[in-house]
Amino acid sequence: xxxxxxxxxxxxxxxxxxxxxxxxxxxxxxxxxxxxxxxxxxxxxxxxxxxxxxxxxxxxxxxxxxxxxxxxxxxxxxxxxxxxxxxxxxxxxxxxxxxxxxxxxxxxxxxxxxxxxxxxxxxxxxxxxxxxxxxxxxxxxxxxxxxxxxxxxxxxxxxxxxxx
Numbered sequence: 764x765x766x767x768x769x770x771x772x773x774x775x776x777x778x779x780x781x782x783x784x785x786x787x788x789x790x791x792x793x794x795x796x797x798x799x800x801x802x803x804x805x806x807x808x809x810x811x812x813x814x815x816x817x818x819x820x821x822x823x824x825x826x827x828x829x830x831x832x833x834x835x836x837x838x839x840x841x842x843x844x845x846x847x848x849x850x851x852x853x854x855x856x857x858x859x860x861x862x863x864x865x866x867x868x869x870x871x872x873x874x875x876x877x878x879x880x881x882x883x884x885x886x887x888x889x890x891x892x893x894x895x896x897x898x899x900x901x902x903x904x905x906x907x908x909x910x911x912x913x914x915x916x917x918x919x920x921x922x923x924x925x926x927x
Contacts, residue, residue: 782861785901786868786894794852797837806834809903810895818888818910829903849877850885857890860927864896869924872908887911889920 764772789808796805809815809829815836816826827833836842857870869891876885891907909917 779861782866782896782901783859786859786861786866787856789894789901789903790854790857790868790870790892794854797842797852798846798850800837800843800846802834802837803830805837806830809833809906810897813902813904815903815906815908817906817908818912822912824909845874845876849882851875854890857892858924858927866892866894866896866901867923867927868892868894869920869927871911889917891920891923 793805793808795801796808807830811829813829814826815829815833816824819825827836851874853873853875855871855873857868859866859868869889872888872890873884874886875882888908888910890909891905893904894901895904907920909920911917
């Protein structure tokens with residue numbers, strides 16, 4: 764392989780690594796923003812019109828549109844109760860696949876909540892993110908989040924790890 768071909772290969776490999784790191788950093792930004800009730804920047808992690816679909820405490824599901832509905836969720840009384848009690852929305856390192864200006868990621872997330880002098884795992888979920896490269900960098904197009912409740916829907920979301 765000649766020098767020019769090697770440089771092109773290295774540039775391609777470097778871009779792939781930079782994309783992976785940028786996506787991981789984007790996803791890891793979510794928790795500290797929502798745990799500090801920093802609503803507008805949290806909503807801006809999504810592309811305009813993107814969405815967040817999640818399991819409700821009663822077992823139903825809801826999809827919110829970005830940025831306003833997603834940012835608005837961080838002002839809901841239930842969310843503010845978590846923040847004021849002390850909580851940590853933690854995203855585990857996901858499996859990420861990039862294809863040009865589109866990407867997918869699959870991984871777990873947990874919410875840790877303070878209760879008195881102890882901390883406990885309050886919620887565990889599996890997530891499937893679709894992402895887009897924008898002029899402002901990588902942004903979330905859709906986040907599909909399902910509680911790890913043994914449901915077929917949560918299992919199907921976990922299995923997406925084999926597809927990406």
